[in-house]
Amino acid sequence: MTSLTINGKAVELEVDPRTTLLDALREHLKLTGSKKGCDHGQCGACTVLLDGERVNSCLVLFAGCDGQDVTTIEGLKDGDELGAMQRAFVSHDAFQCGYCTPGQICSAVATLKEVERGDASAVTADDGDIHLTRLEVQERMSGNICRCGAYNNIVDAVMETGGAALQTEAAE
């Protein structure tokens, strides 16, 4: 039996030990928002937040998630309303077919957090100052393939959401 929290709710489930977190979500818990694009950790469509960090849920065994906290695309809503990143994806048309989108959005939410806490990326300058630039967003979002090619709009959505969050913080 694996006990964990998914989108704020306690979940207990016993599955075949070979079951990935992704397949548990999709096939057993009816949380089909997380997508299977490759099942090899190569496309990012299955990205979820595990204890707040983004992971490819196709590379995580469900049985190993005991005691952990999972947030999927279904958990990023703000009550009945779309969350800020979800709204930005709609207004910037940051998707077309929508299949990579839940993974992109989970990845984008984690990207903002990583930038804010100062995690360096491959494009961060050696002097260490990290800002939410287009290049930083592009680099950090390159693990999420969008075959429809909405990349420009994805960057716009992440930039806007990041900017809005920073402004809110400054106002407090």
Added chain:
Amino acid sequence: MNDIIKGKWIGKPLDRVDGPLKVSGAATYAAEHDIDAAIGFIVEATIAKGTIASIETANAEAAKGVIAVLTYENAPKMAPWGDGADDRFEQSHGVLVDGTIRHYGQPVALVIAETLEQARHAASLVAVTYDEQAPALGVDRADSELAEGLDGGFEPTNRRGDFDRAWAESDLTVDLNYTTPHMIPAAMEPHSAIAEWDGERLTVRNSLQVIASGVACLANTFGIDEENIRVLSPYIGGGFGSKLGQHYDTILAAAGAKKLNRPVKVVQTRRNLFHAGPHRARIEQRIRLGATRDGTLKAVNFETWSTQAIGYFYTEGPMASAASAYRCDALHWTGKTRQANETLNDSMRAPGEALGGVTFEAAIDELAEKVGMDPLEFRLKNEPTEDPASGKPFATRDLVECMKRGADEFGWADRPKEPRSRREGRKLIGYGMASAIRGNMMQEGSCRIDLSAGGHLTVKMDMTDIGTGTYTILTQIAAEALGLHPDDITVDLADSDNPATAGSGGSFGAGTSGSALWNACIALREKLARAGGFNIDPDEIDFDEGTMQAGDRAVALADVLKDSDGFSAEGSIKPGEEHEDYVQNSYGAHFCEVAVDMDSCEIEVRRFVSVFSAGRILNRKTAHSQCLGGLVWGIGGAIREELWMDERTGGYVNRDLAEYHVAVNRDVPKCDIIFLENPDPKSNPIGTKGIGELALCGAGGAVVNAIYNATGKRVYDLPVTLDKLL
């Protein structure tokens, strides 16, 4: 010209109506319908040609959770591959029919179990031996024959003008051999299906671009009436040609469900799809061009050699890019192919022009350089007044406007022209351009609309939304025509019980389904006008905000509707004479800047300016996204995408998304996309032209021309990867 369209809703950058569902994970894709289904897992053939000598399933059948193992020895009866229709999407896609293997990765068994984990493990327990034969693999010019036809409706040969004479009269010539690689559409959603039978009635939920031909395929495959088949594909995770027809996921799910009398779900794995899904063939191309010293294009000859899958007659024609491009004395082409033991060679986004837009536009660049002309000037000088391939008039032609506008926006005139003449540190900077031309096709389609007494409109057709924005643009068309708010409109698509359309493919989807809907709305306007007591031409009545108004007279739709049972209308469209008498194209021009590292030869696409003319734009937001996607494909196709076949086995060695490289976020610069909004009355009643593939056409050409300008090196074996520049 359509006077009813005032632009209140049509053209507006409306957010996608299905957007909130897609960003919250609530849109239901093929494998996600809440149906208690057993899970099928495919066992692949490991040879390209031969027959099954033995297939041992006992161990798999004994494995925990396994319900059945389907092989050709026990599968429900299906018609042999290719039977029943000439159309490749309607023909039987029968599998597990006999022990014959036509291609590597062909399903030889379907293991069905209670869970995915059980099915996947048991599939590894199926043991197959083969009587192997030597496969036909790869292009073989000597063994090739003229294709039956080329994609896009082109004849396999064109012989306009006297090529030998035009060639002899040319002062400057190029004779170039290109190869373009096997590629794969790789839609993010793998091919997936859930099938269930109720007696003789089959219901399939899958991921399909064209519903009607998919129904015909199932009828031909299983020998049942089309009336007994229902196919639903409400949300489709990308298609790009790979989901035009039914594929193994659907056929095997249906076969498994029939065998078990229980719903079965089959999701092809990503690795399986590289072999048991459709993809683009490798094509060898010879392009000969000749011009006089003053830059007059004289002679064009475009020859191609490719391969077809066994029993699947499809040939891509990159020469499509030459058909309508530039004036010349002679335009010849020849498309040859041969049947080979390869996986399904099929349509991939912008078939023909996606490739010719690279090779032909690169050859033109090379000829212009030989002549000593700016490649933009060379193209402008050879602008045709009639279609070079057919001699027919153009319905519209604004390629020159696209090129001039793009050149201005990009600053083309100010660039350093000499190859390898601009450096920034250890980076070589280069500039390239290319034209974009894509045939504008129309198909047949029909639509039904129902306006309820409460004032809510429902649009019904079997059209699909593969990410193109169909739900949204159809909402806008109906809102514009009937003066309704988009919130009062529901678009119900991708259900074979709805009126038939040609679905999504070849960029004809919006024009075809949009026109069918438009005509239904026109019919409904007339009914509403009569019910409202108007006796004038309904076209003279302004339908806006729920009111019909003409002169001083205004009638609220609500008043007409309240005591009625609602109103319904049907509409249809088919390509008219104007698609016979005129050559119809969408146009565009690309301008691109690249930086190539002098040491590693790493290529960075730094800037893109593209101008497009695709008739009336239905939604400036989704149209922009379509074109953005095309540019991404152009970049990926030029410098990234390549499937490598092991010509000993017919299998692909880089069969996953780590080794098959599509463009990722960092590969794509901020792109500047501009539309010339010129509605085309000869195209269809709403004046649109195809837009889904246009941006891809020529985008790669601009990239490879820019790489040449940066490095001074031309690469003929695509894609241009860094190893070829070292």
